[in-house]
Amino acid sequence: MRTLTVMGAGRLGCSLARLAHLSGHYQVLDVVGRRPEPLRRAREFIGAGREATDLGQLRAADFYLLSVPDGEIASCANDLAAAGVAPAGCVVFHASGVGEAALLAPLAERGVLTASLHPAFSFADPARAVADFAGTLCALEGDEDACTRLEALALALGGRPFRLAPGGKAAYHAGLSVASNFLVALTAMAQRLTARAGVPDELAQPLLGGLMRQTLENALALGPRDALTGPIARGDVGTVERHLAALGDAELAAAYRALGRQTVALAGDRLPDAVRLRLLALLY
Template sequence: MNSISIIGAGRLGKTLARLAQGSGRYRVLDVMTRRLESARAACEFIGAGRPVCDWAQLAPADLYLLAVPDAAIADCAQALAAAGVVPPGAVVFHASGVSESGMLQPLAARGAHLGSLHPAFSFADPERAAEYFVDVLCALEGDAPACAALRTLAQAVGGRPFQLATGGKPAYHAALSVASNYLVTLTAMAQELARQGGVPVELLTPLLSGLMRQTLENALALGPQAALTGPIVRGDASTVALHLQAMDDAGLRAAYQALGRQTAALAGERLSEPARRQVLNALEPAEDSGR
């Protein structure tokens, strides 16, 4: 049975530790936080572990998870390396979505293998997260021994691991942000435009929800290009121009123009070259200069 220690016992750290302990394949050894009380509380949630609050107190383990904010990863890696407690051959990893294992580099000189494991999952409620962490995609990155160990860990806790290309972490995380955060922003944009058009507030959700759900399902099932409909793929430049004329907010107009250009590119051969030029001309920011 492999041992694992957790540095930082926030929602993600203590949930993964609880899942690892519950798998029967890992033993949670130490749980380290800045305050002993929070380490004790995390150990109680995990159902195992020894609470510590000093680097020198950490016992040798097979795996170390630095479950700390991105801005603290490098400093924690330096402190862990300086403590001299990590045995050669141990795996040290973090769970950042955007940062790579290079942030842990000081530990390589101690003979540790370095990696990262990022579950594409929300840990807002640790109790619910531990219950519903099933078949969750987990992005792996790092050196070969670390990735092998993290693949085993991910599978043990209920994840479905896959490996990212070297240097791929920022683009991977940007994809998640676009798919999640920007979808929310697009919803807000659509609601604002509908309000400007006179749609009653109580009808905003009924008006948009069915269309948005159907469109998302089509894009995922058919692929984005096949699912694309609307004035841009039809080459209807006059409608695009009318849309822009209706927008008094410069930020909203700029977002529409940027997304319109991306949509014209996505349309590909479905949009003839003359129609593409007309649409792109209608989307030109220069047309906003007199507003």
């Protein structure tokens, strides 16, 4: 049975450690934290492991998960390397969405295999995360041998591992942010406009929600280009002019223009050259 030590008693670390324990293929050795009470709660949730507040107390493990905030990963790796408790040939990994395995360089210099494993999942509630994790896509990058071993770990947790291209972590995370965070921002933008049009609050959600769900389903099923509809895709310059006149807000207008230019590019050769130029003149 492989062994796992978790550094950090937060929600992600607790969730992954609990899943590893439940898999029956991994033994949680140590759970590391700074404060005794959160550390005790973490160990109780995981259902295994020994509480540790001193890196010198750690036992040699096959895997070490650095489940700490992104800004602390490099310093945590430095501390672990200085403690000399992670043996050469073991795997140390973090779960940052944007950070790469290079954050663990001090450990790699000591012969440790380093990588990152990012589950595309929300760990807001660890109990719910453990119950719902099955099928979660897990992005891997880093040392080849480390990634191979982490593929097995991700599968044991119930995840679906896949590899990122070298140097692709920031673009990967930006893509997730666009798909998630910007979708929320677009919802707020659309609600501001429908409110300005006099749409009652109780109708705004069904009005926009139904259209957004249908559009997203079409984009995923057909591909963005084939799913694209609307005035820009039709080359309706007059409607775009009326939209811009109705916005009445510099920030909304800037967002509309930026997204409009992306829509023109997506429409591609569906637009005659003359129409494309007229649209772009409005959108710059």
